[in-house]
Amino acid sequence: MIFKGKTVVITGGSDGVGAATARQFAAAGANLMLIARGKKKLEAIAAELRDKTRVEILAMDVSDSEACVNVFKKAEFEFGRIDILVNNAGFHERGPFESVSAEDHSKMVDVNVRAPIMLSRIVLPYLHEAGGGAIINVGSLAGRSPLPQQATYSATKAALRTFSFAMFEELRGTNIKIAVVSPGPLDTTFIMSNLDVVADLTMSQPITTADEVAQAVLDLCSNNQREIAMPAISNAMTAVNAWMPWVGRVLRPLLERKGARVKRKLRAQARVESD
Numbered sequence: 001m002i003f004k005g006k007t008v009v010i011t012g013g014s015d016g017v018g019a020a021t022a023r024q025f026a027a028a029g030a031n032l033m034l035i036a037r038g039k040k041k042l043e044a045i046a047a048e049l050r051d052k053t054r055v056e057i058l059a060m061d062v063s064d065s066e067a068c069v070n071v072f073k074k075a076e077f078e079f080g081r082i083d084i085l086v087n088n089a090g091f092h093e094r095g096p097f098e099s100v101s102a103e104d105h106s107k108m109v110d111v112n113v114r115a116p117i118m119l120s121r122i123v124l125p126y127l128h129e130a131g132g133g134a135i136i137n138v139g140s141l142a143g144r145s146p147l148p149q150q151a152t153y154s155a156t157k158a159a160l161r162t163f164s165f166a167m168f169e170e171l172r173g174t175n176i177k178i179a180v181v182s183p184g185p186l187d188t189t190f191i192m193s194n195l196d197v198v199a200d201l202t203m204s205q206p207i208t209t210a211d212e213v214a215q216a217v218l219d220l221c222s223n224n225q226r227e228i229a230m231p232a233i234s235n236a237m238t239a240v241n242a243w244m245p246w247v248g249r250v251l252r253p254l255l256e257r258k259g260a261r262v263k264r265k266l267r268a269q270a271r272v273e274s275d
Contacts (some may be wrong), residue, residue, distance in 0.1 A: 004029030007079040012089030014041035020210035061116040082126040088118035112156035131233040132175025144237035184234040200259035
């Protein structure tokens with residue numbers, strides 16, 4: 001897909017994968033509507049990118065149904081069309097199931113599943129009007145292989161992945177593409193600022209950069225794939241664990257020790273950088 005002149009709506013667009021995706025679309029000449037809860041970060045990324053392309057922002061909660069309707073009205077008013085939706089906003093409260101509040105379990109479902117489904121439903125008429133387009137959902141390898149102490153998060157990402165696959169088939173033969181990118185642990189504040197509560201098992205896997213995920217988002221807009229899972233070795237491990245859970249249980253102590261070492265190294269690097 002040629003992105004010049006297209007309009008891209010990105011949720012969670014102020015930081016991490018969302019900001020990296022915005023930068024890559026801006027470099028390709030797309031107009032941007034960026035959504036996040038924090039207005040200051042949105043203003044900062046908008047100021048950075050406005051010398052490359054047109055950027056509009058809206059500070060809102062993606063679980064707010066009325067706000068979701070309004071964001072697409074605003075995007076169409078500002079740019080005249082909508083071509084791509086990137087459902088990137090996510091919420092993850094880590095820890096043993098019973099230690100996480102009922103409200104936070106509910107919020108994970110609202111932000112990670114209900115909001116992308118709702119936003120996809122609202123944007124589809126705009127994509128039809130534009131003659132086609134894409135909806136790219138940012139999932140997780142946790143949705144391919146459920147992780148202990150991440151039960152609800154894993155469930156939401158599995159649901160998002162299944163939704164994406166179902167819609168990929170439903171819209172086959174149209175000019176609208178729905179797909180999902182499923183990364184492992186990311187080098188973003190989503191994980192790196194919360195290392196103490198990130199499971200050692202998670203950190204045993206190679207770390208993916210926000211730019212790598214952003215590139216996968218752009219690639220999925222144009223190719224025939226319904227999913228890009230990364231990195232490849234972690235994707236292979238999730239497949240093995242899904243089909244043969246006993247293998248995962250046998251390997252878990254080894255992987256957890258490796259992850260603990262990775263976390264100690266990252267903490268040491270952070271201390272050096274702060275000195």
